Amino acid sequence: MVVTFSRISINCDRLDRHLAELAEIGKLPNGGVCRLAFSDADVQARSLIKTWMLEAGMTVRGDAVGNIIGTYAGTESGAALATGSHIDTVPVGGRYDGCLGVLAGIEVARVFHENQFRLRHPFEVIVFSDEENSVIGCKAIAGNASTDSERYRRKDGTPIQDCLAKVGGNWEALSSAKRDRHDIAAFMELHVEQGGVLEALDKQIGVVTGIVGQYRFMVQIIGRPNHAGTTPMTMRKDALVAAAQLVLAINHLGMLGNGEQVATVGYLKVSPNATNVVPACVDLSIDLRDLSEENLQFMIAQIEQECQAIAKNTGTEITIEQKLHVLPTLAKTELMAVIEKVCQELKLSYTHLPSRAGHDAQEIGRFTDMGMIFVPSREGISHSQDEYTSPEQCAQGANVLLHTLLAIDHCYP
Numbered sequence: 001m002v003v004t005f006s007r008i009s010i011n012c013d014r015l016d017r018h019l020a021e022l023a024e025i026g027k028l029p030n031g032g033v034c035r036l037a038f039s040d041a042d043v044q045a046r047s048l049i050k051t052w053m054l055e056a057g058m059t060v061r062g063d064a065v066g067n068i069i070g071t072y073a074g075t076e077s078g079a080a081l082a083t084g085s086h087i088d089t090v091p092v093g094g095r096y097d098g099c100l101g102v103l104a105g106i107e108v109a110r111v112f113h114e115n116q117f118r119l120r121h122p123f124e125v126i127v128f129s130d131e132e133n134s135v136i137g138c139k140a141i142a143g144n145a146s147t148d149s150e151r152y153r154r155k156d157g158t159p160i161q162d163c164l165a166k167v168g169g170n171w172e173a174l175s176s177a178k179r180d181r182h183d184i185a186a187f188m189e190l191h192v193e194q195g196g197v198l199e200a201l202d203k204q205i206g207v208v209t210g211i212v213g214q215y216r217f218m219v220q221i222i223g224r225p226n227h228a229g230t231t232p233m234t235m236r237k238d239a240l241v242a243a244a245q246l247v248l249a250i251n252h253l254g255m256l257g258n259g260e261q262v263a264t265v266g267y268l269k270v271s272p273n274a275t276n277v278v279p280a281c282v283d284l285s286i287d288l289r290d291l292s293e294e295n296l297q298f299m300i301a302q303i304e305q306e307c308q309a310i311a312k313n314t315g316t317e318i319t320i321e322q323k324l325h326v327l328p329t330l331a332k333t334e335l336m337a338v339i340e341k342v343c344q345e346l347k348l349s350y351t352h353l354p355s356r357a358g359h360d361a362q363e364i365g366r367f368t369d370m371g372m373i374f375v376p377s378r379e380g381i382s383h384s385q386d387e388y389t390s391p392e393q394c395a396q397g398a399n400v401l402l403h404t405l406l407a408i409d410h411c412y413p
């Protein structure tokens with residue numbers, strides 16, 4: 001792909017002002033933001049976003065799951081180049097997670113608008129519904145949302161039908177939100193890293209190689225409870241000893257090879273959990289993440305073998321139950337190459353890295369070309385009131401987004 005360079009640039013102060021203004025909606029006393037999906041704060045923020053989209057010369061529509069789609073017309077019709085992210089937060093979130101991607105997209109449209117410039121392609125900014133919880137917005141666009149409404153019932157009991165109606169959606173029309181690569185030729189998401197790699201390497205931009213896949217398992221180890229004093233060591237079936245061996249084996253798997261994969265036991269329940277009883281039963285969780293589904297499968301096979309061996313040498317019974325499987329989504333190689341080239345032109349330092357957190361781009365990348373741009377998170381902190389990315393870093397990311405869109409406008413039919 002050939003990258004020809006234009007001098008236009010996003011407005012750093014304006015982007016920063018809008019990030020601050022959006023953060024006022026749902027602002028917490030500690031400086032964080034609570035803007036849960038479908039809450040009153042979310043509705044208020046959606047309204048502000050629509051206003052900003054209109055100011056930027058976009059037309060605005062909503063779909064059946066309440067995704068907001070702002071379109072800045074191209075000189076030609078046909079498939080769009082799209083960007084976007086989310087404006088909902090976790091209960092105590094920051095002002096950058098998701099919001100940066102949305103506001104940078106609108107800022108790009110503003111720059112086009114004030115320069116009376118149009119891409120060949122229609123340019124879309126999408127605000128995805130409920131990224132932080134059900135991910136229903138991007139899943140519905142990818143055609144992967146569940147049709148079981150109970151799965152989307154909120155913790156407080158509110159049915160998803162009511163939630164969607166509140167943001168202009170319609171559960172009955174769920175399938176109408178689906179789109180394909182004839183609608184969206186490519187999707188680029190700008191996001192804060194939410195980890196500490198860029199800061200540690202002193203790089204300004206992260207060229208995301210993909211969003212990792214994930215497996216989650218619950219493991220049950222059944223031993224035999226017995227008196228901790230009278231039961232000889234050779235006559236025990238100690239479930240916790242078996243669990244300890246498994247925890248170490250899983251950690252070892254995570255450390256193998258290039259160490260790109262991560263493997264975690266984060267939950268452990270010991271029964272009866274008493275000082276003077278040989279442990280009878282342990283429930284534990286396994287969380288595996290990697291960009292390579294093949295490597296994930298390899299790790300699972302290794303864990304199954306370990307479990308068999310551990311069960312044998314500890315006299316326990318071990319069962320494994322799969323609880324979650326999310327396939328990885330790889331970024332399009334050509335889009336990564338354009339982002340790199342843009343970084344070079346803008347004299348921004350960069351590195352490649354996978355995303356180990358989920359993003360809207362993970363679902364959109366299942367049906368069309370996907371690329372992601374990361375900017376640093378101070379001390380790697382996110383989902384917290386302490387989340388921070390400087391105005392300059394936000395603007396650098398938005399500029400990479402802008403110039404990547406300009407470059408790929410000529411690459412797609």
Ligand SMILES: [Zn+2]
Nearest residue numbers: 086097098131
């Ligand atoms: Zn996010």
